[in-house]
Amino acid sequence: xxxxxxxxxxxxxxxxxxxxxxxxxxxxxxxxxxxxxxxxxxxxxxxxxxxxxxxxxxxxxxxxxxxxxxxxxxxxxxxxxxxxxxxxxxxxxxxxxxxxxxxxxxxxxxxxxxxxxxxxxxxxxxxxxxxxxxxxxxxxxxxxxxxxxxxxxxxxxxxxxxxxxxxxxxxxxxxxxxxxxxxxxxxxxxxxxxxxxxxxxxxxxxxxxxxxxxxxxxxxxxxxxxxxxxxxxxxxxxxxxxxxxxxxxxxxxxxxxxxxxxxxxxxxxxxxxxxxxxxxxxxxxxxxxxxxxxxxxxxxxxxxxxxxxxxxxxxxxxxxxxxxxxxxxxxxxxxxxxxxxxxxxxxxxxxxxxxxxxxxxxxxxxxxxxxxxxxxxxxxxxxxxxxxxxxxxxxxxxxxxxxxxxxxxxxxxxxxxxxxxxxxxxxxxxxxxxxxxxxxxxxxxxxxxxxxxxxxxxxxxxxxxxxxxxx
Numbered sequence: 001x002x003x004x005x006x007x008x009x010x011x012x013x014x015x016x017x018x019x020x021x022x023x024x025x026x027x028x029x030x031x032x033x034x035x036x037x038x039x040x041x042x043x044x045x046x047x048x049x050x051x052x053x054x055x056x057x058x059x060x061x062x063x064x065x066x067x068x069x070x071x072x073x074x075x076x077x078x079x080x081x082x083x084x085x086x087x088x089x090x091x092x093x094x095x096x097x098x099x100x101x102x103x104x105x106x107x108x109x110x111x112x113x114x115x116x117x118x119x120x121x122x123x124x125x126x127x128x129x130x131x132x133x134x135x136x137x138x139x140x141x142x143x144x145x146x147x148x149x150x151x152x153x154x155x156x157x158x159x160x161x162x163x164x165x166x167x168x169x170x171x172x173x174x175x176x177x178x179x180x181x182x183x184x185x186x187x188x189x190x191x192x193x194x195x196x197x198x199x200x201x202x203x204x205x206x207x208x209x210x211x212x213x214x215x216x217x218x219x220x221x222x223x224x225x226x227x228x229x230x231x232x233x234x235x236x237x238x239x240x241x242x243x244x245x246x247x248x249x250x251x252x253x254x255x256x257x258x259x260x261x262x263x264x265x266x267x268x269x270x271x272x273x274x275x276x277x278x279x280x281x282x283x284x285x286x287x288x289x290x291x292x293x294x295x296x297x298x299x300x301x302x303x304x305x306x307x308x309x310x311x312x313x314x315x316x317x318x319x320x321x322x323x324x325x326x327x328x329x330x331x332x333x334x335x336x337x338x339x340x341x342x343x344x345x346x347x348x349x350x351x352x353x354x355x356x357x358x359x360x361x362x363x364x365x366x367x368x369x370x371x372x373x374x375x376x377x378x379x380x381x382x383x384x385x386x387x388x389x390x391x392x393x394x395x396x397x398x399x400x401x402x403x404x405x406x407x408x409x410x411x412x413x414x415x416x417x418x419x420x421x422x423x424x425x426x427x428x429x430x431x432x433x434x435x436x437x438x439x440x441x442x443x444x445x446x447x448x449x450x451x452x453x454x455x456x457x458x459x460x461x462x463x464x465x466x467x468x469x470x471x
Contacts, residue, residue, distance in 0.1 A: 026307070026308045039392060044286075057113075062212065063273040069247055071250065072243040072247045073207065073243075076212060081232065082215070086212075089199070090105060092185050093149075104136070106197060118169055178282040251267060344408050352400050
């Protein structure tokens with residue numbers, strides 16, 4: 001029986017290939033859009049999370065008005081919840097490349113946290129070498145000199161050991177995920193990009209920032225990560241305040257000062273600021289953009305699914321209607337209603353599985369890639385990493401099968417209830433009905449024949465009307 005049903009189904013596919021392909025493609029379209037849009041956010045976030053792990057993006061950024069020294073960093077590093085700790089010096093300066101002078105953010109080249117994603121050239125290996133921002137410089141700038149502008153104040157010249165730097169590399173930093181390069185205290189109010197130099201090129205031994213990463217952290221954009229950061233913020237703040245206070249006490253001791261005389265000398269107790277990734281503009285912007293994509297995914301694919309189900313009902317209803325005589329003959333020969341229904345369910349099932357495989361294969365990779373290309377000018381920090389999405393993989397197949405099989409049973413139910421003698425005879429035409437528009441003569445008379453037929457078919461066929469409205 002199964003073999004006979006399969007042969008009949010294959011024959012039906014061959015004799016109605018256009019109908020079969022239409023059903024297959026509408027399933028492919030609906031599954032592809034649904035899977036692709038649903039996977040775009042996880043794919044984009046997975047790409048960022050892999051990038052953050054590879055380059056050790058900080059969990060907390062610590063800032064003290066008094067700065068930190070190497071002893072402060074070492075005390076932070078020894079804490080049991082801290083994985084990595086690294087001090088950094090950051091300052092704004094006007095730099096001239098050939099004839100163009102712009103404000104840049106100069107900072108120490110990271111060693112273990114917020115490491116460089118090198119695109120061209122190499123990292124700085126000795127004093128007077130620098131790695132620059134790929135959004136502000138091009139490969140043509142390799143080997144050129146960046147020179148401190150005379151417009152810089154004494155504080156800038158006093159903070160640096162050199163007045164010029166040779167560009168040896170071009171890259172990205174995970175702290176600058178998007179196009180925003182932060183504000184600047186210099187001309188224009190915004191930084192044109194970053195410039196990374198060796199620590200020896202700074203005159204100061206005091207760090208302006210300390211970056212730390214914590215042990216056993218969850219994925220960056222997961223709910224668990226945010227909850228863990230919220231739980232640990234107070235503990236990290238206490239740790240940062242203790243390190244800053246130790247730095248303050250060392251300064252008093254080294255200079256034989258009391259707190260009162262220190263204040264007279266302009267050395268005030270430090271104020272501490274603790275920032276998380278959420279305060280990083282690029283991190284927050286990327287999170288917001290992926291949420292927008294997710295919002296589209298929650299609504300848009302539903303329309304394709306509804307249209308697919310309506311197309312399936314219409315297609316299978318027409319097929320069953322055209323094969324009324326064949327159904328009647330099969331019933332007269334003793335084949336059960338279940339066998340006959342199974343043939344049509346197998347027909348739609350094959351179309352569904354093939355359409356699902358095609359749609360998922362193309363949509364799950366193609367649509368996330370399209371969104372990633374669209375965001376490339378803003379981000380583009382790494383190639384897109386694909387999430388297999390096992391849950392969506394099997395749920396789309398299950399929904400597609402339930403929908404098409406249910407539609408098929410709905411389409412067959414009336415014919416399967418009829419007796420063979422009724423089925424082998426042509427179906428009696430439906431009684432003619434007038435639509436309300438025919439009663440409005442001055443409008444109806446002005447319509448062409450095809451317009452009248454289209455309007456009557458649309459209004460008198462509920463399936464077509466619903467499909468048109470939803471579509």
